[in-house]
Amino acid sequence: MPTITLRLELFKPTEAKQTMYRQMTAINTEFATWLLLHPEVNQATSKIFKEFSSDPFPSAVVNQTIREVKSQKKKQRAKTFRKMWCCFNNQNFKVEKSGDFYTVSFPTLEKRIGVPVVTRPFQQAWLEKIVQGSVKLGAAKLYQKKRKWYMALPLTWEVEATTKKKVMGIDLGLRYLAVSSVGTQSLFFKGSPCAFVRRFFFSRRRKLGKNKKLQAIRQSKNKESRWMKNLNHQISRQLVNFAITHGVGTIRMEDLTDIRNRAQSKREPGRSMHSWSFYQLKAFIRYKAEMAGIRFEEVNPEYTSQTCKCGHREKRNRQGLRFQCKKCGYDCHADLNGAINIGKAISGLAP
Structure with missing residues (x-):
């Protein structure tokens, strides 16, 4: 079953509620650490x-924290634990619709409360499915960011697998990402x-490093990772x-185990290979394919770049971006x- 995680922003919680959320997080983190050694x-x-408090x-x-610590x-x-956010299973967490607004309700230190959430157009469709019960809700997590x-x-649902026989292969690399x-x-x-773009970010961080601007370096890395994530989403969707x-x-797709050791870039072998998120791109392709009912399989990548359609395999068949079979002359x-x-x-x- 495909799984996605829907991130909903709580709509302007009061300072009192935010204080309570932080208190719950602190207690839960201390409890998880205590439980880890129990x-x-x-x-x-x-x-x-x-026994704890x-x-x-x-x-x-x-109960949910106990499950998390055990796993x-x-x-x-x-x-x-540095931080153990409070989680609520689907029996104690509800999504409800009131007019044109959606609210989430969950137990707190005082009582069960309902909190309105900020919804964007694509989120409303998923929230409607939750209300109707057409998707299964996993353990919801309350957390703070910025x-x-x-x-x-987390949402899961049943997808009817396609009966179509066609197979599409995807090759990943540096000169052609996919x-x-x-x-x-x-x-x-x-x-x-x-x-x-990667060279631009690298050059910028190097200049900032010479000027000892560490905070700016961290922000630059975050910008690059967000840019890469957005590009991977675009490529996987297409x-x-x-x-x-x-x-x-x-x-x-090829099994990506040890891909960073197999693939090389003559111009910048280390940095380019280690700065590209192959696994993220594969994960995005996989879950979007499963959402569409398309099967996803990993294959052994051995000899896929050296083998001709006639069956002849030779290392010299490939020269850079050109493949020419030394036996039958096939050019591709x-x-x-x-x-x-x-x-x-x-x-x-792949096994």
Whole structure:
């Protein structure tokens, strides 16, 4: 089942409510840290909170925090949690519609309250589905970011899988960020404009570093990451729309494990490869494909750039962006040939 997270901004909460939210977060963080070291955490129930504190605290939050600590205990190396936001499961959290406005209600230190939320056009459609019960609501999280309070809502729903047989392969790289192939149709996304922007941000941070402007460097990194995320959203949306238009039933991409060690850039091998979020782009393509009912598969990338459609495999077949088979003479764009072979899964599906 596909999953997305809807981020809703709480509409102008009063200072008293914000103080209460911060207090709840502080108590919950201390409780989670205490629980992490408790010898009977695996058998813990909401009653264990009385051992931690005699003050009232919503049992709904306690139960959800216990689940979070249990799931994170094995991979939690630090002995304390920096921040444990309050979470509410779908039995204790509700989304309701009042006129043209939507509200979210959840238990607090005082009582259960309903809070109006700021909704944008695309969010209203999802909120309407929540109210109608056509999507399943996960554990909602109350958190603060840049002096604003938000509620994060994970949503899952059933999607009818397509019965279409067409397969689209997608090859990722630096000179061409993504190349897709389905049948005789292809779609290319050049990497040169993106490389220019990355070099601009890198040069700017280097100058700021010489001037010891550390805060400006952090802000510059945030701007670059936001720009990359937005571009990955655009590329993934165009690729999935391309697949829908051409009746694709399965999208295949190479397994990205160790891609940073496999791929190289002659001009800037380290920085370009490590500054591009391949996994983010793949994740965006995957969840958007699943939302459309398109299957997503990962394939073994071995020899996809060296193999010809005639079956001949040789390292010399590829020279830069040109692929020319040394046996049959087949000539093709190298990344397009890779996308075709990924679609065929010539080295098998990833384990």
